[in-house]
Amino acid sequence: MIGLVQRVKQAAVEIDQLPVCAIGRGILLFLAIEKGDNEKNGDLLIEKVLNCRIFSDQSGKMNLSLLDIRGELLIVPEFTLAGKIAKGKRPSFDMAAPAEVAKKLFDYVSGQIENKYKAVKKGYFGADMSVYLINDGPVTFWLKC
Structure with missing residues (x-):
């Protein structure tokens, strides 16, 4: 499971040029599910995202x-994070979990986060989304759980 964590001043998702959701100060999490991932990977990622100390104190x-x-x-589903460009010029997505498995784990992770923390919005699995953000820093971390 891969999480790309970005500290943002604001972020938003649109589908077909229509607003879906938006947040203010916080974290934009792009989430990729890889083959072999399970709920344990999700639980570890959840704890890291909610508790990583990436915001400045006084x-x-x-x-x-x-x-x-x-x-x-x-939280935005982002299967291309599981892509590799090792040979040639076209990415391979061999490591990405099949869509039905990935959706189930995306729903698990987003549901568990919503149970622990109420200020959560999410993009739509499988949708062609436009994601807008104002990165704060920039501060970006790659998590592999």
């Missing part, structure tokens, strides 16, 4: 978590 040090600042979280 001294300017990254010392506060999403929970500490009461920020918002936007």
Whole structure:
């Protein structure tokens, strides 16, 4: 399971030029499900995302978590994070989980996060989305669980 975590000032998702959801200060999480991933991978990723200290405290040090600042979280399914461009010029998605497995785990992860933290929005699995963000920093981390 791969999570691309971006600290944002704001982020939004549109589908067919219509607004779907938006957040203010918080985290934009792009989430990819790989073959072999399971709920344990999801639980580990959830804990890391909610508790990673990537927000600045009063001294300017990254010392506060999403929970500490009461920020918002936007989760966007992003299977291309599981892609590889090792040979040639066209990406291979051999490591990406099949769509039905990936959707089930995406729903599990987003549902578990919503149970633990209420300020959560999410994109639509399988949709062609436009994602807008204002990165804060920029601060971006790659998590593999």
